[in-house]
Amino acid sequence: MSFFTLSIGRLLRQSVTVAILMMSCLGFILPVSVAKAADAPAIAAAANIKFALDDIASQFKQQTGLSVRISYGSSGNFVTQIQHGAPFEMMLSADEFYIEQLQKSGYTQDAGVIYAIGRLALAAPKQSELILDPGLVGLAQFITDGKLIRFAIANPDHAPYGERAREILTNKGLWDEVQPKLILGENASQAAQFTISGSTQGGIVPLSLALAPQFTKLANYVIIPDDLYQPLYQRMALMPNASETTERFYQYLQSPQAQTILSEFGFNLPHTTEMHD
Template identity: 55%
Template sequence: MSLVRSLGLAVLLALAAAPARADAPVVAAASDLQFAVAEIAAAFEAETGMRVRLSLGSTGNFARQIRAGAPFEIFMAADEAFIADLHADGLTRDAGDLYAIGRLVVMAPHGSALVPDAGLDNLAALMAAGGITRFAIANPDHAPYGMRAREALMARGLWADLQPALVLGENVSQAAQFALSGNAEGGIIAYSLALAPQVAARGTHVLIPEALHEPLRQRMALLNGAGEVAEAFYAYLMAPPARAIMARYGFVLPAE
């Protein structure tokens, strides 16, 4: 358990009365957190008067930027392996904390011929009939949700045949945009995005069984040079108000 987590809300209480830094710390957050972390950051500012800036993108790209010296203070990765690698190279303050386990869904826009189902059976049937022209996932070369989507498709024997129709998003948020654009039959995206009202209203989704892919164990860490506001926000991310928001967006929460 990290020192910041052990301090918990005491950090917040000590800092709440302190003047906010002019340069709010930047949090590099995996794009599956788009809606959840925005709510958490707003609640944190309302409760403490302290502000963070959010940068959303793919975990793999953020890891490369951190190695290149990007001035992030917290890294919320969608795959804990990236945190472990950065920690091994001395780029994080400690090994960090597991903050959530993510889930995948298959999602289709309203009016699509694709009918989402847990076993991807309808996707397989449509592919066999030539009915899939565009299907979106995050880029598996650097986005954990794309890596897991590829695993699920491979487990169902669909990966090779789906190649001509694949549309790759730079991250899972962009994959969701592509899947629901109206030019695609659908895609595999993050459950947390599918649950957001502005996304849910545009289509239907079904959870993909966890047995079809490796778990999306999501870990975060303070980066070297993180300041007091970043420490406070990190502690807040592990506190009940933030955990409640994460649960509402479908994340499985680790035991406290």
């Protein structure tokens, strides 16, 4: 478990174990196959887009009869996997920086397109005493009162949503106080699961995951204003080995049907010109 900051003893280790079991049950961190067909192309996708992309892939199959296999994880880890030969035919990143990395190294066909703009939420389990508000005033008071014990974000070293969570906390002058209390998820979905599992008192998570029924049953959230962090331009690109099925899925993600689903899951949408650069 090298991807977590675990420095608070046996209780935290037990909480993490429970959280991982819950993640497996809810399908947050396990690679998801949209179809079992062996010839379905492999797609790498940022964890924050899981629920929206599952719906989009399902509609794609209904309309075309074609299937794709989607693995969810952190964008930074996928870059490393692709550079080491992972046979993905397409990547949907949580931040365009990672697609730019791949393009410069010749691992993509081109610069790709922005398919969505990510947003963040401050969330807490329903039993938490943390008061949620868009300006994080309640979190600041919670810290001042000495009540914050554990707080979840994605690992900022390789997860864009973790990077932005750190930026938000820094902008609010809370990073130094929160950092020793952090439980780091390897990706955004793990951070979201820690937030609802009871192993933390709150966390900063993707809005797209906070809107999911699996989340809202167990936690409350508020949307963090977009001006508190740099935009999360989520870019996707095809790999040189992309099949016709993958190319069609890439185009489908830019369709009005797919964009409607992304909007329903809390994403801001790119301008039309950005979609077709």
